[in-house]
Amino acid sequence: MLAGHVRAGRLDLTALVTERIALDGIPAAFGNMLAGKGGRALVVF
Numbered sequence: 001m002l003a004g005h006v007r008a009g010r011l012d013l014t015a016l017v018t019e020r021i022a023l024d025g026i027p028a029a030f031g032n033m034l035a036g037k038g039g040r041a042l043v044v045f
Helices: 002-008 023-034
Strands: 019-021 041-043
């Protein structure tokens, strides 16, 4: 159902991504998450 909304343009997932991180940035992203900082990070490899 969600994929259908994305394909139809009714749900913009790119607007939900607050940060793009590399694989080596994952530990820092978990630290930020535990500290209540940031939002949704997208891991780019």
